[in-house]
Amino acid sequence: MIEKLIFELSNPGRIGFSLPEIDVPQKKLSDILPQEKLRENQNLPQISEVDVVRHFTRLSVLNHHVDKRFYPLGSCTMKYNPKLNEEVSRFSGFSDIHPLQPEGTVQGALKLMYELSEYLKEIGGVDAVTLQPSAGAQGELTGLLIASAYHQKKNHRRSKVLIPDSAHGTNPASVVTAGYSPVQVKSDEKGLVDVEELKKLTDQDVAAVMLTNPNTLGLFESQIEKIEKIVHDVDALLYMDGANLNALMGIARPGDMGFDIVHFNLHKTFSTPHGGGGPGSGPLGVKKHLAPFLPVPLVEKKKDQKESYFLNYGLPDSIGKMLTFYGNFGVMVKAYAYIRSCGASGLKNVSESAVLNANYLMASLGDYFDLPYKSFCMHEFVLSGTKQKKRGVKTLDIAKRLLDFGLHPPTIYFPLIVPEALMIEPTESESRESLDEFVSCMIKIAKEAEENPEIVKSAPHNTPVLRLDEVKASRELNVRWSKNVK
Amino acid sequence: MEIREDLKYTREHEWIKIEGEQVIMGITDYAQGELGDVVFVELPKIGNKVEQFKPLGTIEAVKAVSDLFAPLSGEVVEVNTRIETEPSIINQDPYGEGWIVKIKPENTKELDSLLSKEEYEKLLEQH
Numbered sequence: 001m002i003e004k005l006i007f008e009l010s011n012p013g014r015i016g017f018s019l020p021e022i023d024v025p026q027k028k029l030s031d032i033l034p035q036e037k038l039r040e041n042q043n044l045p046q047i048s049e050v051d052v053v054r055h056f057t058r059l060s061v062l063n064h065h066v067d068k069r070f071y072p073l074g075s076c077t078m079k080y081n082p083k084l085n086e087e088v089s090r091f092s093g094f095s096d097i098h099p100l101q102p103e104g105t106v107q108g109a110l111k112l113m114y115e116l117s118e119y120l121k122e123i124g125g126v127d128a129v130t131l132q133p134s135a136g137a138q139g140e141l142t143g144l145l146i147a148s149a150y151h152q153k154k155n156h157r158r159s160k161v162l163i164p165d166s167a168h169g170t171n172p173a174s175v176v177t178a179g180y181s182p183v184q185v186k187s188d189e190k191g192l193v194d195v196e197e198l199k200k201l202t203d204q205d206v207a208a209v210m211l212t213n214p215n216t217l218g219l220f221e222s223q224i225e226k227i228e229k230i231v232h233d234v235d236a237l238l239y240m241d242g243a244n245l246n247a248l249m250g251i252a253r254p255g256d257m258g259f260d261i262v263h264f265n266l267h268k269t270f271s272t273p274h275g276g277g278g279p280g281s282g283p284l285g286v287k288k289h290l291a292p293f294l295p296v297p298l299v300e301k302k303k304d305q306k307e308s309y310f311l312n313y314g315l316p317d318s319i320g321k322m323l324t325f326y327g328n329f330g331v332m333v334k335a336y337a338y339i340r341s342c343g344a345s346g347l348k349n350v351s352e353s354a355v356l357n358a359n360y361l362m363a364s365l366g367d368y369f370d371l372p373y374k375s376f377c378m379h380e381f382v383l384s385g386t387k388q389k390k391r392g393v394k395t396l397d398i399a400k401r402l403l404d405f406g407l408h409p410p411t412i413y414f415p416l417i418v419p420e421a422l423m424i425e426p427t428e429s430e431s432r433e434s435l436d437e438f439v440s441c442m443i444k445i446a447k448e449a450e451e452n453p454e455i456v457k458s459a460p461h462n463t464p465v466l467r468l469d470e471v472k473a474s475r476e477l478n479v480r481w482s483k484n485v486k
Numbered sequence: 487m488e489i490r491e492d493l494k495y496t497r498e499h500e501w502i503k504i505e506g507e508q509v510i511m512g513i514t515d516y517a518q519g520e521l522g523d524v525v526f527v528e529l530p531k532i533g534n535k536v537e538q539f540k541p542l543g544t545i546e547a548v549k550a551v552s553d554l555f556a557p558l559s560g561e562v563v564e565v566n567t568r569i570e571t572e573p574s575i576i577n578q579d580p581y582g583e584g585w586i587v588k589i590k591p592e593n594t595k596e597l598d599s600l601l602s603k604e605e606y607e608k609l610l611e612q613h
Contacts, residue, residue, distance in 0.1 A: 396522070396549070413549040419520075419613075470548045471574065474525040 002464050003058055005481055010045040016052050043483060062464050064408050070434050072361075074380045074411035074423030075168065075216055076275060077246045077268035079354075084341060085271060085334035094333050099325040103310050110309035113299040113326065116336045117283070123347070124242070124262050125255025126285030130294045132327040136243055137170040139263030139282030140210075142295060144178035145319045146261065146286065147208045147237045149293040153317065156235065158207035164193050166216045166415040168241060180207055187417055191217040191373040199230050206234060212241040213257070214248075214378035216415040216423065218358060228258030237261060237290075245269045246427065247355055247379035250348030260287045270335035281331035292317040297326070353428035354379040357435060361426055364439040368446040372418050380425035382418050393449040393456045395420040400467060401448070401459035405441040488515045490581055494597065495606035496539070498555045501581065502600065505588075508564075511557050512585040513545065513576065516610055521547035524573040527554075529565040530587060536562060538596050542587065545576075554586065558596045564588035 030038060047055075064071070071078035089095065093108050103110065117129040133139040144161065151158050161175040164185045172182035183201060188194040193211065202209070209231045213221045221227065231238045240254040240262040246269045248254075254262040266281040267274035274280055286294065296318045297311035311326070342350060355378050362371065362381040370384040385395035399409035399422075411423040426435060448456050460466060493501040499517035502509045518524065526546040536542045536556035543554040565587050569576060576584035591597075601609065 394522075416550060471523040471525050474548060475573075 003055070003062065006045045006047065006052070006055055007043075007481065007483060009047055009051060009055060012046055014046045014048050014051075016047055016049040064403075066429075069406050069408065070426075070430060070438055071408040072410045072424045072426050072438065073275070073408060074218075074382070074414070074425040075243055076411065077243075077265070077379075077425060077427055078275065078408075079246070079268075079271050079427040080429035081271045081273050081334070082338065082341070085337040088337040089330050089333040091333075095330070099329075107307070107309055109329070110299050110311070111307070112336050113329075113332060114301055114309050116332055116339070117299065119336075119339050120264055120283055120285055123245075123249055123253070124264065124285040125253030125257075126262060127255075127288040128291035128294060128298070129283055129285045130298060130322075130327075131281070131283045131332055132295045132322050133263065133282040133284055134323050134328050135267070135280030136241070136263055136265045136282040137174055138322060139265075139284045140170055140174035140239075140241065141177055142282075142284050142319070142322050143239050143261040143263060143286075144174055144180065144208065146284075146290055146293040147239070148178060148180075149317065149319050150237065150290055151207055153293075154235070156204075156207075158205055158236070160206050162198065162201055162206055162209040164211065164215065165417050166191070167210065167212060168216060168243060169414075171210045171212075171241060175210070185209075187215075187217075190375070191215070191219050191417075192221055192223060193227060195223050195226055195230070198227060202230050202234055202236065204234055206231075206236045208237040208239050208261075210239040210241060211259075212244055213254070214244050214380075216244075216380075217373055217382050217418070218244075218247075218377035218380040218423075218425075219373060219375065220247075220378055224257045232258070243268060244379060247351055249351040250344060251351055255285070255287065260290060261285070266331050266335040271338045272331045272334040279328045279331060281328045281335065283327070293319055295319055295322045299326075350428045351379070354426070357426040357428060357430055358424070360432075360435055361424055361439065364435075365442055368443050369422070379427070380423060382415065383422040383424065384418050385420035385422060388446065388449040388456075389420050391449050391453050393453050395422055397456045397459060398422065398445055398449070401445050401456045402441060403460040404462045405444075407438060407441060487519060488581070489603055489607055489610075491603050493581070494557075494600040494602065495609075496555060496557050496600060497609060498539075498553075500555060500557050502557045504597075508588045508590055509558060509560075510585050510588050512580055513554070514606075515580050516613075518577045518580045518584075521545065521550070521552065522577075523548050524569075524576045527569050527573055527576070527586065529567075529570065530562045532562055532565060534562045536560060536589065538599070556589065557600060558589055558591040559593055560589045560591040562587055563590045 066078050066080055097106050097109055113131055120129045133142050159181055160183050161180045162183050162185050163171045164187055166187050175182040185198050185201060186194045215221060228238055237260045238258055240259040242263045243265055262285050264283045266272055272278060292315060296315050297313045300310060300312045302308040358377050358379050358381055362377050370386050372384050385398055395412050399412050402409045413421055414423055445456060493503050495501050499514045500511055501514050502511045524547050528544040530542045538559045539555050541553040542556040545552050545554050566585050
């Protein structure tokens with residue numbers, strides 16, 4: 001290994017931290033804990049402070065992260081996370097509170113949650129929001145359970161949920177988890193939902209239709225008004241997977257398009273660290289007719305008193321709780337800080353720049369890679385590596401070769417309807433220079449695929465570890481280290 | 487890429503070989519190439535009834551999970567347990583050691599809806 005594990009750096013007697021003198025009466029551990037719970041040796045690493053700091057600094061440099069270089073991972077919206085968000089989330093009034101504290105002592109935190117819900121309502125064009133879901137997929141499940149409660153209340157018997165073939169894999173998974181059967185709707189030659197096919201499939205057995213808009217090809221579903229009518233004609237619900245909301249802020253609102261339910265990915269659109277950098281948060285917004293089914297508690301404001309916030313558990317039709325307590329609060333603080341520091345016009349700028357950056361990359365790369373859908377894109381677009389594949393260079397090889405240039409590869413082999421797909425989302429964070437750098441690396445790889453395919457096929461060459469055995473990793477994954485086994 | 491003369495094919499890139507009252511089924515060389523390294527196959531149980539062109543199991547590669555479709559209606563009479571521990575033989579020998587299941591078909595007329603070598607070649611040209 002290029003970096004030893006912290007346990008291997010351990011030397012008996014070394015200490016990295018000195019505890020302050022104890023200022024309460026001392027008790028013996030054996031007086032508090034039962035004998036069988038006491039251990040002499042905890043096997044904790046013994047290291048000095050400087051060695052701990054150096055160890056983790058070295059690891060952070062080996063890792064790829066958005067603070068280091070470009071990270072165009074499609075549909076994941078790996079935008080830069082402003083440090084202001086981190087600072088605000090560490091205010092002691094946010095970080096040192098307990099979820100069981102009396103409401104009167106956490107009014108600031110409740111106010112923040114209330115106002116965040118209000119902002120999301122405005123951005124999404126919805127009437128009510130729960131902040132509880134802990135990530136996008138849990139938002140989806142919450143939305144589908146709400147759809148199920150809605151149909152039960154109306155005595156509807158429904159078993160199916162329609163999903164386009166370009167959907168995120170979480171959509172059908174959430175559908176099955178919620179007890180429905182997913183039914184696939186084909187995309188047309190433009191990469192949009194085939195409206196005729198959707199019409200044929202939409203009957204009295206359909207509980208909901210889940211769409212992502214813009215879809216995973218980065219294309220806006222321009223027939224959304226027609227679709228909305230088809231869905232609502234049978235009293236089914238229209239769900240929007242909000243993963244791609246970064247294309248729409250301040251420009252178009254899911255609620256105005258006729259969506260009944262939408263989830264927000266705070267960790268994507270609202271710039272909180274994710275992808276190993278922090279937990280997610282997937283608030284869910286609904287229209288008025290679905291608000292009674294939202295999970296409890298909701299943060300509400302007392303109208304008769306001056307600025308008083310409380311947790312409302314009194315929703316008799318609620319689907320119940322989706323998570324312990326109220327959701328990932330620290331993520332909410334960061335998203336709140338982001339929304340407040342951007343402001344309404346700033347969020348609109350974010351979406352406009354994200355769309356502009358994606359179109360700039362698409363136009364710059366269109367001559368070198370196959371572009372299956374040629375119309376203007378929204379915040380992301382999909383290339384196909386079929387041209388390179390004819391030279392024996394697969395999309396996986398292109399992705400690995402990008403690592404040699406210090407760039408994170410785009411999402412590959414998704415969406416499934418594009419062969420050898422490369423799904424690229426630059427986000428608004430990137431300067432013209434960093435976009436140009438990515439373009440020049442991609443063009444270089446396209447040329448290598450023509451002239452020297454071997455160098456691409458055997459990539460990466462410059463990374464701390466070279467090509468991984470993904471089959472072995474997938475079948476015999478072993479990430480457990482034990483002191484005695486080498 | 488190999489397409490064999492003596493086999494019949496489906497549009498979902500499976501092959502079958504008729505062996506007496508049974509058919510052997512696997513995925514084509516093209517399919518294994520497109521999938522990449524196979525890491526897991528979910529096999530049906532022996533005795534399961536399957537319906538033509540309906541899923542009978544799943545095949546998982548590093549990059550995606552796909553359904554396996556029954557080429558014919560009938561009963562599963564044997565499964566290749568070797569691919570449970572050694573799925574890579576599907577990549578190495580898709581028409582031989584990498585076979586997946588044996589089915590006892592209930593309606594031989596369904597054979598008419600399968601593709602010949604030439605028809606399958608044509609299908610691949612469109613890809």
